[in-house]
Amino acid sequence: MKRIILHCDLNNFYASVECVKNPQLKGKCVAVCGSEDDRHGIVLAKSQPAKMLGVKTGDTILEARRKCGNLIVVRPDFDTYYDYSEKVKSIYSRYTDLIESFGMDECWLDISGNENLSGDGLAIAEEIRNSVREETGLTISVGVSFNKVFAKLGSDMKKPDATTVISKENYKDKVWCLNANEMIFVGRRTFKTLQKYGIITIGDIARTQPDFLKKILGKNGFDLWAYANGLDFSPVSHIDSKPIPQSISRGITCMESLLSVYEAERVVAELSVKVSKNLRREHLLATGVQLAIKEDNLTVQQYSDNLEFPTHNAKEIYEVSQKLLFQKHIWKRNIRALTVRTYNLVKEENYQQLHIDFDIDTHEKVCVVDNTLNGIRKKLGNDKIFNGCRLYGTKMPTGKSEHSSLPPASF
Ligand SMILES: [Mg+2]
Secondary structure, three states: OOOEEEEEEEOOOOHHHHHHOOOHHHOOOOOEEEOOOOOOOOEEEEEHHHHHHOOOOOOOOHHHHHOOOEEEEOOOOHHHHHHHHHHHHHHOOOOOOOOEEEOOOOEEEOOOHHHHHHHHHHHHHHHHHHHHHHOOOOOEEEEEEEOOOHHHHHHHHHHOOEEOOOOOOOOOOOOOOOEEHHOOOOOOHHHHHHHHHHOOOOHHHOOHHHHHHHHHHHHHHHHHHHOOOOOOOOOOOOOOOOOOOEEEEEEEEEEEEEEEEHHHHHHHHHHHHHHHHHHHHHOEEEEEEEEEEOOOOEEEEEEEEEEEEEEOHHHHHHHHOOOOHHHHOOOOOOEEEEEEEEEEEEEEEHHOOOOOOHHHHHHHHHHHHHHHHHHHHHHOOOOOOHHHHHHHOOOOOOOOOOOOOOOOOOO
16 A cells, blocks of 8 residues: 655744734744743744744844844743644544654654545645644644655645645655755764765765665664665554653753752752653653753753652652752752753553552652642642742742742742
8 A cells, every 4th residue: 555644744833822822923023932031041933924034943032132123022831832732633633543743743644545535645735734724723834755754854845834745756856955964863963974974965865875874874874775765664653652752851040040959949849840740741650850950150960860669740759859959969059040850751551560669658648649739730720839938939930039048948
């Protein structure tokens, strides 16, 4: 059977959602950025008009404003982005169960065998594109091809709100002229190595002996040769078999530097709650925690440790982060930014009890409290219940520090 793979990419996703939420922003230069008051806040996404003026993801707010004087800066709202992402996926699911997410704004769809019912690949792509626009107000770019790698390249070719077909007949014309680093899995380091040997385009990769690529890049080299020649047979996963992310983290750059380990502890507590919430939403448990500390001079220190027990529990994540902060970190400078990252994630349903000697009673009690808190937050909103330590004026962006001598944090 002929394979028909679509790659659907939501255009300027975060910024587009903001414009749907607030129609007054439509057609204006909008950038979704970290904290505006923080000079280190960077652009996470930008609207099409801002993009046309040169605003790039990763620009500092200052840089972005320099390029675009009337830039409207909005703070990210990840919960709403997640909801829109799910809404769009439900449109995709009218056509197939084989839907594989790649980040929040991209999906591959395998619609092989479906094309006779609703037209060919291009016709289905156009139908999906129209439905997404009509039902959500968002636009997508779609690549239609016979494999995932080329479908992804296709969705990048025409933006926004467009469809590109890369077929067995036209791929040499359409794909081979592109720079090698446009292809998925060609990272900065790989591209540098390729360039050293005069391999610049995807066509150059395709025409190089696979053995040579293997010699300079390892196994990855052979795969790249295959992809460049249209020989990617990797399947699109089922919508329910979500790949497990490598890590889930939340970080924050504070409005003012944190002047003591106790102030830092409060921020760590808040971040642990947020990470826990995201783990729950993905039905994942973490087995390791990493704490990244950015000091005033912008150097970053990272510490990590394993959790006793795979968990998505905020208190347990917090306890390990706190231990890393107090016991591993040597305080030399004030702290500018903090990130709590959980890694080695396992699916909740796949988890088996690993450590019999763990204090299961305490774990279960803590889980009951955590579930209750989570239920309240879900029902009444995130700011209706919070950790006691917030009362003592952390330097989170929600409020300025008001207290100079702080009691120890309580969770
Ligand atoms: Mg996108």
